[in-house]
Amino acid sequence: MNALEIRNLVKRFGGLTATNDLSFDLAQGESLGLIGPNGAGKTTVFSQIMGELKQTSGTITFMGQEISNLSTPDRIGLGISRTYQVPRPFSDLSVRENIRVGLMPDSLRAMIFGTIDRKREDEIAASVGFAAADLDRPASELAMGDLRKLEFARTLATGAKVLLLDEVFAGLTSGEIGMIAELIQDLRQRGFTFLMVSHDLPAMEPLIDRAIAIERGTLLANGSFRDVLANAEVRASYLGEA
Numbered sequence: 001m002n003a004l005e006i007r008n009l010v011k012r013f014g015g016l017t018a019t020n021d022l023s024f025d026l027a028q029g030e031s032l033g034l035i036g037p038n039g040a041g042k043t044t045v046f047s048q049i050m051g052e053l054k055q056t057s058g059t060i061t062f063m064g065q066e067i068s069n070l071s072t073p074d075r076i077g078l079g080i081s082r083t084y085q086v087p088r089p090f091s092d093l094s095v096r097e098n099i100r101v102g103l104m105p106d107s108l109r110a111m112i113f114g115t116i117d118r119k120r121e122d123e124i125a126a127s128v129g130f131a132a133a134d135l136d137r138p139a140s141e142l143a144m145g146d147l148r149k150l151e152f153a154r155t156l157a158t159g160a161k162v163l164l165l166d167e168v169f170a171g172l173t174s175g176e177i178g179m180i181a182e183l184i185q186d187l188r189q190r191g192f193t194f195l196m197v198s199h200d201l202p203a204m205e206p207l208i209d210r211a212i213a214i215e216r217g218t219l220l221a222n223g224s225f226r227d228v229l230a231n232a233e234v235r236a237s238y239l240g241e242a
């Protein structure tokens with residue numbers, strides 16, 4: 001079964017067509033790269049899959065169930081979650097408390113009255129590489145590499161097995177990129193499914209099984225990373241070659 005099936009997805013902002021009759025599949029356990037120039041519509045695709053933006057038309061199916069009209073919390077509840085290009089932690093909360101919010105995503109009641117599972121919080125923090133001493137640090141004090149780890153931790157805390165990663169290497173040092181890449185490889189081995197957007201093609205290459213390229217919301221190419229990058233239209237639009 002496919003984890004995701006996107007069919008004839010269209011998103012218009014007034015006169016601008018940001019997603020243009022886009023169709024693609026993401027198999028369970030697969031890692032798919034989504035590339036395209038600035039403004040191609042990559043983030044808009046993520047936002048529609050998560051229900052943060054409503055598609056103009058078309059359908060999104062997750063594990064055989066159409067989710068096109070579900071709320072974002074309902075989609076997260078089914079097992080799909082995303083990270084953001086610009087990390088969005090609760091800055092005043094500690095690393096541990098941010099993970100706790102991920103564990104209780106859509107219920108204020110659970111946040112206030114629910115049982116706190118410190119062991120689970122510890123496990124998630126450790127699984128993304130936080131040391132025990134980091135857990136009480138406020139998110140506002142974290143450097144970019146740690147903020148990216150926290151994005152992963154919050155996403156994993158939702159219990160999602162299908163993760164949409166938006167520019168997870170942006171703003172990182174080469175050491176931090178290596179650390180995040182290792183984390184993704186570890187999660188792939190554990191059976192997670194990925195759809196990832198990155199402008200850092202060398203960092204992304206070893207992490208994906210296949211790639212798709214879009215321009216102005218339209219699918220240009222779908223295949224192995226090498227074939228997609230060799231595609232003439234992709235080279236013209238993305239790599240700026242005549």
Ligand SMILES: Nc1ncnc2c1ncn2[C@@H]1O[C@H](COP(=O)(O)OP(=O)(O)OP(=O)(O)O)[C@@H](O)[C@H]1O
Binds near residue numbers: 013018036038039
């Ligand atoms: N809420 C919005 N209202 C109007 N236009 C929007 C909105 N969100 C995105 N757009 C437009 O839709 C197009 C696609 O934007 P999107 O952010 O999805 O591209 P992207 O491929 O993620 O770009 P980047 O690589 O720069 O992050 C752009 O022309 C953008 O200006």
